[in-house]
Amino acid sequence: MPELPEVETIRRDLSKKIIGKKITKVLVNRKNMIPGMTANKFVDNIVGESIKKIDRVGKLLIFDLKTADSSTKLTASKYLLMHMKMTGQLIYCDNGSCTAGGHDFPKVNKLPNKYSHIIYHFADGSKLFFNDMRTFGYARIVNQTGLDKILQEFGIEPLKPKFTVDNLADIFRNRKTNVKNVLMNQKLIAGIGNIYADEILWDAKIKPTRIANKLSAEEIKRIYQASNKIIKKAIEWRGTTFSNYVDGNGKKGNFTSLLKVYQRDGEKCPRCKNVKIKKIKVGQRGTHYCSRCQK
DNA sequence: AAGATTGTTGCTTA
């Protein structure tokens, strides 16, 4: 589930908890969560470092482990990258109280559990659990060059100054595929996934199967405005989670009740109240839309 | 029991 709003929520929560903390021990229970590096090397690389800053690009979290010393930046920089993919969770625990980031599937009972593949210990005794049921997620360490290379792969970040209606129009102009897949293409726009693509297109009244380069300027503007509106609101509501997720602070953090179409197939469209939400497949992904409102 | 599930990568084809 984690898309931009969820990962941003995790970033903000964790920033409050672990900035400045020193990593004293790291347990790796599943080596395949760390591609391209042995578990030992991974651990050696980060034990003794402390968390200076947490950034995010798209759905990727970037933990800055070194001070940005301007004179030695190139050699001194070290970043821990973590991606949640489909089912990853990052849960911070401090004396029995836990702040869960991520989603609730499966439900977090005890920690560590069988899905706790990497466990970071901090000097003050607190811990950060990287859980992932399906183990699609990963952790890796890069230097400045490595990070720059990765950042280049990402498209425009919604809510950032570069995300303008003109830039969005440029992206759509040469794409001959459906608009939903363009919205979800991380190399073009960073952070939108299956849930928010459906929600944005419903809000913009655009059918997900529309070919991107056939959209009018007015339609592109609607998609642009809907993107800003939905993503902002989802972050405000601390992202979308299913069923019974509650974070360690007891807050619901739930955009789910505000979803208009996602997972609401069969229900009446909340706008026209006339037609049932349809579910189809677009580029391998379940896609929800209103056949009356969305043209 | 088959088909679904939040994301990405890498292969094939055009």
Place this chain on the structure above:
DNA sequence: TTAAGCAACAATCT
């Protein structure tokens, strides 16, 4: 070169 369209990755739930 680049874009589009799939299958695959793994573990669950319906």
